[in-house]
Amino acid sequence: MNDNVFFLLPEKTIQQLGMMNFTLKDIKRQFGQKAYSLGLIYVQKKRVLQIHRSGNLIRSQVKESGNQTYQQNIFVKSTTEGLQFQGTCSCPLILNCHHVAAVLLTILQKNENRQKNKTAQAATPLSNWVQRLYTAIRPSSPDALDNKEQDSISPYKLLFVLSPDQSDKRLFLNICRARYKPTGEFSSISPLAEPDTLFSEKPDYFAKEDEEPLRLFMALRFGSGQSAPYMAEPKGKLGAQLLQTLIGQQRLFWTNALQDIAKGLVFPLRAAPPRQAKLTWNETGTTIKLRWEFVSPAPKSRRASTSIDYILPTEPAWYMENLTCGELILLDNAEYFSISRIQELIVQAPPISARDKKNVSRLLLEKGIENTIPVPEALEETVLENIEPHPVLYLGSKPVIHNEAETPVWFDYAQLKFEYDGQSVFLGSDLPIIRPKNEKAVERIIRDEFSENTIRDMLLSFGFRTVTDTSSPLYPLQGVLDMDSPTEWLHFTQENLSVLEDSGWKIEKSADYRYNLRNIQKWYASVNENDENLDKDWFSLEIGIVVNKKHFPLFPLLYPLIKKYPESFEYKNLERRQDTDSLLATLPDKSRVALPWKMIRPVLRILGELHYLDQPRSSLPLHRLDSARLAELERDLPLQWINGDLLLEMGRKLLAFNGVKIIAPPVSLNATLRDYQIEGLSWMQFLREYGLAGILADDMGLGKTLQTLSHILLEKEAGRLKEPALIVAPTSLMSNWQDEAARFTPSLKVLLLQGKDRSRHFDRIKQSDIVLTTYALLPRDEGVLLNHEFHLLILDESQYIKNIRSKATQIASSLKARHKLCLTGTPLENHLGELWSQFHFLLPGLLGNEKTFNSEFRHSIEKTGDEARQELLNRRIKPFLLRRTKDKVARELPMKTEMVRYVELTSNQRQIYESVRELMDKKVQDEIAKYGIAHCQIIILEALLKLRQVCCDPRLLRGSAYKKSPNASSKLVELMEMLEELLLEKRHILVFSQFTSMLSLIEAELNVRRIPYALLTGDTADRASAIRNFQEGKVSVFLISLKAGGVGLNLTAADTVIHYDPWWNPAVENQATDRAWRIGQDKPVFVYKLIAKGTLEEKIQELQQRKADLASAMLSSGQAQHIQITPEDLQSIFRPLEEQDTIEE
DSSP states (O other): OOSOOOOOSOHHHHHHHTTSOOOHHHHHHHSOHHHHHHHHHHHHTTOEEEEEEETTEEEEEEEOGGGOEEEEEEEEEEETTEEEEEEEESSTTOBSOHHHHHHHHHHHHHHHHHHHHHHHTOOOHHHHHHHHHHHHHOTTSTTSOOHHHHHOOOSEEEEEEEEEOTTSSOEEEEEEEEEEOTTSOEEEEEEOSOGGGHHHHOOTTOOGGGHHHHHHHHHHHTTTOOSSTTEEOOOHHHHHHHHHHHHHTTOEEEOSSGGGTTTTOOEEOEEOOOEEEEEEEEEETTEEEEEEEESSOOTTOSOOOOBOSEEEOBSSOEEEETTEEEEEEOOTTSOOOOHHHHHHHHHHOOOEEGGGHHHHHHHHHHHTOTTTSOOSSOOEEEEEOOOOOEEEEEEEEEEEOSOTTSOOEEEEEEEEEEEETTEEEETTOOOOEEEEEETTEEEEEOOOHHHHHHHHHHHHHTTOEEOOOTTSTTTTSTTEEEOSOHHHHHHIIIIIHHHHHHTTOEEEEOTTOTTOEEOOOEEEEEEETTOTTSOTTEEEEEEEEEETTEEEESHHHHHHHHHHOGGGGOHHHHTTSOTTOEEEEEOTTSOEEEEEHHHHHHHHHHOGGGGGOSSOOSOEEEEGGGHHHHHHHHHHSOOEEESOHHHHHHHHHHHOGGGSOOOOOOTTOSSOOOHHHHHHHHHHHHHHHTTOOEEEOOOTTSOHHHHHHHHHHHHHHTTOOSSOEEEEEOGGGHHHHHHHHHHHOTTSOEEEOOSTTGGGGGGGTTTOSEEEEEGGGTTTSHHHHHTSEEEEEEEETGGGGOOTTSHHHHHHHHSEEEEEEEEOSOSOSSOHHHHHHHHHHHSTTTTOOHHHHIIIIIHHHHHHOOHHHHHHHHHHHGGGEEOOOTTTTGGGSOSEEEEEEEEOOOHHHHHHHHHHHHHHHHHHHHHHHHHOGGGOHHHHHHHHHHHHHHHHOGGGSTTOTTTTOTTSOHHHHHHHHHHHHHHHTTOOEEEEESOHHHHHHHHHHHHHTTOOOEEEOTTOSOHHHHHHHHHTTSOSEEEEEHHHHSSSOOOTTOOEEEESSOOSOHHHHHHHHTTTSSTTOOSOEEEEEEEETTSHHHHHHHHHHHOHHHHHHHTSTTOGGGSOOOHHHHHHHTOOOOOOOOOOO
């Protein structure tokens, strides 16, 4: 650097900063000319005040004109281009300003100066010793050391001098540099301007023994606020340690005044032994003053005085008396306290008039410290005993503001004091009770500790506790008690406070006390069905309280509490609240009420919308279909209801079955309904009566079809079926609806709209009771169906409309019908959007539009598991979704229920079936013509086997072209759908098939769907593990072949049996079923038989009833020779398939 700059920082600090080796080039590269030039000027003007380094961070302070100072933080980091400075400053320029440049230039300049000094003063102890050898050999050489300088040591030494301040009450220690004369006297003494540089510069007079006193001196100065760098007040333990060190080194001196130091008027202080001291009052003229004095004069002293010149505030205290120093101690029997602290208070004492001696004596007596601080004048004392304490409880609340931007935090507290004949003392106080009797006498009341403890223990039993946390804002309060929670405070206020008052306690309350509560006279609920701000199907609900005959809506009281303490109001935490707990709420007039959780909990649970309000409101808008929630509120809360009688009546019926009138089954029904089926019928009739709609979502096998047919038949018998009921179902269920209707409700006229020639039946729609069609045909027959109005529109397997944008869903929603109903065992398969789609079809508006539903329910429930949203959704749909599971109605079910599921073949499957049938029919007929029917059993069984394989899956045929087609079999598709639904119901399922090759195809489908299973065939090596995995619940699907598992197994873990292909011999089939339905089974067993509609399987099923022997023989190898098969039987078996609707869904 070319410029002359000056540096005023400690050398030690710069040595630390010098570890960052940046250069002038680094500075110039990153600072503009203006910042660089101003930085140089600031260095010359000594504007850099402080520099501190921590790692690569430099903190500094630079003085601006006008005494303004700015702080800098400079981070130095190494880059590929050299060192980089990231400096911020509190000045308006902020980044890498001229203040930052000044700091860096200062560091660089000092580093250069240090290097020059190091080069110029490179002397070492070794070089000095060699120089002395040279001088001794050649003393006359001009390069020799001056003899005088050589033989002498440094004439300077450090001195520590005690001096009094101007008030002559406090002593300060001054560190000085003294120059000695050869005689040992001082030639000059001056205070050190920069004592903190001694460690870094180490002048020749700084000796080893100076290090410890200097460290203690600097430690005393740290944080003391003392402006003079050479001055420190000996205080505390450090002060005592420093005095002990200096007096031991004989380096402690005294001067009568600070200015006398320069004159050399300093005197050595000698060590003196510890001396006992006591407090005494000294009366001077019209004033009295408390002071310390020695208990006795110093031994061997010519002075008889016991006065003490000075007391230093060290720990322990030191005295200074007649150029001696020593420790000051208390009398042996005195109570321990800090002499230094008392001395400090003595110095601060106000002037006390001699006329106040009696008053001072009384005050000392009241504090109970008369044995430590003597009374200036004795008072006559009378002792009063057996005075009973009366408890006084003060209740208050204290707001604490931590940040101006935040709301205050409230601390509730109680203060307990005891009143003795007009005199009060706080709990926990050690003070005696002293009261003046007259000017010269006092009375001392003896406290009754036993009674005080009894009173305190009563409060502790109520849940109060003493405040021991010193950081608590309540800690400084006398006799203070608090409680764990607002719940405890409320309980005390409502249950225990009156007990104390009845017991004679005096209760006082502050104006801010938060539990000074108003009484709630009653709770009300107001329904407004004519709210101008709502649509016609909506109403508003207001719940509130009545206080002092005024109505206050509840929701605005809860809103700020829910926003401030959301976790306390989370759904999962509601049930943790005890009925005896309450919630504090503030009324508009700032008074407060306690809202019991037994009232608040049902409101929050039933009206879940309160958790999500974005602004306070007096009432909530509810859809009329939500009236069940009104009934819930009525059931759970003692509310005074204002209006809404009709909505309440409907809500009561929606809420539970006991509110729905049980309906007698139709007279002409060919079935006996079980109790739960009658309840389902009554529920559907209730929905029809009130113009509502719903989802019947019973488990598979509980008779949804029968309940629905009963509902339709009841409508006809009542004369309400003026238009037909339209039932839309998958194609595979068409025959099931036909068969069930023919079996249970033969009086109903059923029209099936299916097949290519269905159009010629359109004119019969209006004359029919039931019209059956499929989802696949809705788009084709849209125009025809929209021209009709239906009494009932029923969607079977309604999950088919889960996609709101599908054509079938849109057409179904457009059909005109008085009443709608959905049937499904799985209303929700994948996501909540499917549920919304079905309710949008049934009851538009109940769950809002799709966007609102997704944002308010679907996303929060599916992604975050929001229990409150889930509960709110459940409450909305609960009245309109009836679901009974098998375990809930198990008592009404027989131990075994058998059901036939008819399956329509796919179009390709039908073609294969027909091809095989025609081929085998011709082959059988040719053989019969040659050999007669009695000798053709093998060829007949071969033909039947091939037809059965086609029914199961065409891929079972040898050489089949459908080996790689996953959808070759409609029966396999039906099985997979059944399994997925049954598994959702937590069912345990046995699947039987005669063909192990069919089990292999089922295996492949289960693997694709990642459904775990067990397999038992003749090739299974470890049968025990397969059985154990199923019985222990590790898998829920068990695939079993007839030969391997038809007999001899005990599988009571199963509750469902599926016969994939019929075994024709009822005994064999029953044996397989009995693997689950046997002794030890404690659950109803459901047996499903899958039959391919219109095929050999169905025809043999019919023959099984008429000709059991024939059916058994046809599928029991080796028995057919005893049975006469007539040509009529074969003709029936090989009859062509009837023409069916071949549209694939």
